[in-house]
Amino acid sequence: MRASLAAAYRRTDYEVAGAVARIGRRNAAVDALLRRLGTRQGAFTTAWNPFSRKMPRGWNERMQARLREATRRLPMAEGWGRGRGWAEHSLLIATDPRRAAVLARRFRQNAIVLLRIGAPARLLTVVRMSPPQAGLGHLPGWQVRMTDDLRRSPFARSRQVHGGTVGAWAFPPMGCRGA
Structure with a gap:
């Protein structure tokens, strides 16, 4: 992902039900929303x-309706991602990071924002590769990466998953690694 695009993700406010998540920041309102x-x-x-x-x-609204349908059995809340001159409907979906990464790949997204109670919001990039490269984990032609260093996270309890060491969130058979 281009540095300018990653910076745009970091400048974006991810808002739902009055709670605003920002990459690298913890927010009590987001924690309360996850609990709800x-x-x-x-x-x-x-x-x-x-x-x-x-x-x-x-076209965007039709695709968003398909995403909503794909996640209809999961708790979710509707919101917005708002950046400088760029706004998109979004969903806060109560799901594990692996499933969220699969949805991101399915709906052709560069990245998603992961939230966990008590932790700062994290940007997870879904990188297209050609040909697939070795990494801690990948799907054919895809690799999932955390954009910050998991070792600094209070949730960075590494463990072995399918032969690869991953940090706070495991994505079997995918993995995450600091970018």
């Missing part, structure tokens, strides 16, 4: 503007 959804973790994701390519509003 009955979960300890979740992810902000969208189906708008795949791979950060601006698409017509009608």
